[in-house]
Amino acid sequence: MSAGEALLVEERDDRVILRLNRPEVRNAIDLTLVEALHEACRQLEQRPRVALLIGSGGTFAAGADIGQLRERRREDALAGINSGIFDRIHRLPLPTIALLDGYALGGGAELAYACDFRIGTPAVRIGNPEPGLGILAAAGAAWRLRELVGEPLAKEILLAGRTLTGEEAREARLLNEVVEADELEAAGHRLADRITVQAPLAIRLTKSAFHAPREAHPLIDDIAQAVLFETQEKHDRMTAFLERKAKKEGA
Template identity: 65%
Template sequence: MASSLTLTDAPGRLVAALNRPEARNAIDRRMVDELHAVCADLERSPRTLILTGSDGVFASGADIAELRERRRDDALAGINSTLFARIAGLPMPVIAALDGYALGGGAELAFAADFRLGTPRLRIGNPETGLGILPAAGATWRLKELVGEPLALEILLAGRILSAEEALDARLITEIHAPEDLLPAAHALADRIARQDPLAVRITKSVFHAPREAHPMIDQLAQSILFESDAKFDRMQRFLDRKKGS
């Protein structure tokens, strides 16, 4: 059976392209399992993940034929939510490069990323209530953190689908690029991340996602680790040397 992902390694990053063209990249159990394997790789060998689609589609949603057969125990198992939480918790940043449809589970996968870039033909939202279910893989809480409660409720309860410009205005995505420029733009962002100290990036991501009540203690503890790192001394010395030479 063919893989539902196309994986490409590059320096400091891994590109995972969803590749089920016959189903508009709908997320099925096989894709979930393969994305778990990607996570296991990135947990062992931390690097930036670029998630993208294929054939002008990111992910049209969950596989409805498969979803139709799921029952209570499947919901309680959190098949998609467990995966998306694992993706959100990866050590290094996750970039979602979104083209065409990013709907339902596809939108929730995008919400789990740290960065979202889009194309002019992006359409993103959560139409689950129209199918008699709710978006249970992160949208009910991640979306209001990303765009605010009023717009999140319109998306979740009234089925509003955002265009690329609307998503940009809401800061759900941060950049719009022509389809042929989307993946290069994601790589350019990954390049900027790669220029930072990897340990500082990992720790900053963890601190950023810590609960409010953990601050400022967690910031101070994290900084105490970085203050002892070789990279801190080396990078600061290079900065001072450049300043002295200018």
């Protein structure tokens, strides 16, 4: 897998680490980084693996590149430059884990919201200050944040400019875990280990069913289960479970 210098990509058999690499501008999300993320998504769609997203230089992403954002017009907004890539990340076949340190503001926060899991440090500052710049958080926060933390807190963040600390974000369950900065990547890999020990297709179909609209249930669950019932992995895993159980009971 290759990407531009704006995004460093480390491949492993069962996971990929995507490192935002614009530390000189606190990993501000510009078009180059968006294009690199699209390429990474294309590869992860073709060969699904767990993805860990992390920033360089002690910051996740301080937002969109304001220099570029200032020059965007109506056609750019309608093109969904940032919302498109964040939605694509959200729809990746296998889970995504955002590892947050320092600032995760504006577009950086929306990138984190698009991931399935978020782990942070005490230094995290996460929020959406877009109205202070005369715009709105239009790349997912305006609807995704309410699903994550509930309407009252989401409105404080989106309408009153509240920025959460790492501990506040954990208390709101916006962060799954808070660890020290030197433990951040290790914590991400521990979570990835817990995911990758599961049956990959079962995880993939569970994620799809989880995000399906309410009216698609229970049909989508039954169809997904029908697919899994026919797999060799289901048979092998259940056989191994029964053998372990029999051995334990016979001991």
